[in-house]
Amino acid sequence: MRRLIASTFTSLDGVMQAPGGPDEDPTGDFPFGGWTFAFWNDDMDLSAAGFDGKDRELVLGRKTYEIFASYWPKQADDNPIAKTFNATKKHVASRTLKSLQWNNSSVLGGDVVSAITALKRKPGQDLQIIGSGNLIQTLRAASLIDEYNTWTYPVVLGRGKRLFENGARPGALRLVASRVAKTGVVMSTYVPAGDILLGTVGQA
Numbered sequence: 001m002r003r004l005i006a007s008t009f010t011s012l013d014g015v016m017q018a019p020g021g022p023d024e025d026p027t028g029d030f031p032f033g034g035w036t037f038a039f040w041n042d043d044m045d046l047s048a049a050g051f052d053g054k055d056r057e058l059v060l061g062r063k064t065y066e067i068f069a070s071y072w073p074k075q076a077d078d079n080p081i082a083k084t085f086n087a088t089k090k091h092v093a094s095r096t097l098k099s100l101q102w103n104n105s106s107v108l109g110g111d112v113v114s115a116i117t118a119l120k121r122k123p124g125q126d127l128q129i130i131g132s133g134n135l136i137q138t139l140r141a142a143s144l145i146d147e148y149n150t151w152t153y154p155v156v157l158g159r160g161k162r163l164f165e166n167g168a169r170p171g172a173l174r175l176v177a178s179r180v181a182k183t184g185v186v187m188s189t190y191v192p193a194g195d196i197l198l199g200t201v202g203q204a
Contacts, residue, residue: 001120003146004059006129006136007051009036010152010163016133017160019153024067030160039153039183051149052081053088056125059116061132062094068130069102091119091127093135113142120144133161141169147191148173154184172196 009019018024018033026033060068068085075082090105093112100107108115116139119127129136129145139145150163174193180186 003126005147007149011155011157014162015157015160016163053084056128057089059091059129061135064131065092152186
């Protein structure tokens, strides 16, 4: 069975909304679009966390798909991320979209949990979620996400869509890799690790 991997940029307080630009997702009058801008440098390798989609198929929510589809097909052919995104298969979770114009895109039919479960069982490359916060909530609740690549930026935004919203299903995660960029961004990889273990600190 192939893996489903979620890659996200988040603030220190867990906000993942509109990291790339002011007009990316202004839902709820979010005022901080583009909040990752000041922290980028050459030691932050997008491919290390799958943000470039290389050797993976993309799984996207409707809003993220529309943002990507309005941008990446217009980029130059020598842009490596555009080349990968435009060529790879894109599976889109949407109840409203009926036809998709971006190359190699298809709508996931029916119940999204059943559709992703079936998709994971098919042979092929691993599946990559980028952004798509609402979709992450649904798939995590169904225990379908196998890995989280989370880049945590040293900012507190105080509002916006979060990686783990209130009411998220409780569960433990295990850190399997981490490094810190020169700008203070913590790039971490986690895998699910079962239930939360409870106890009293200082008592065996």
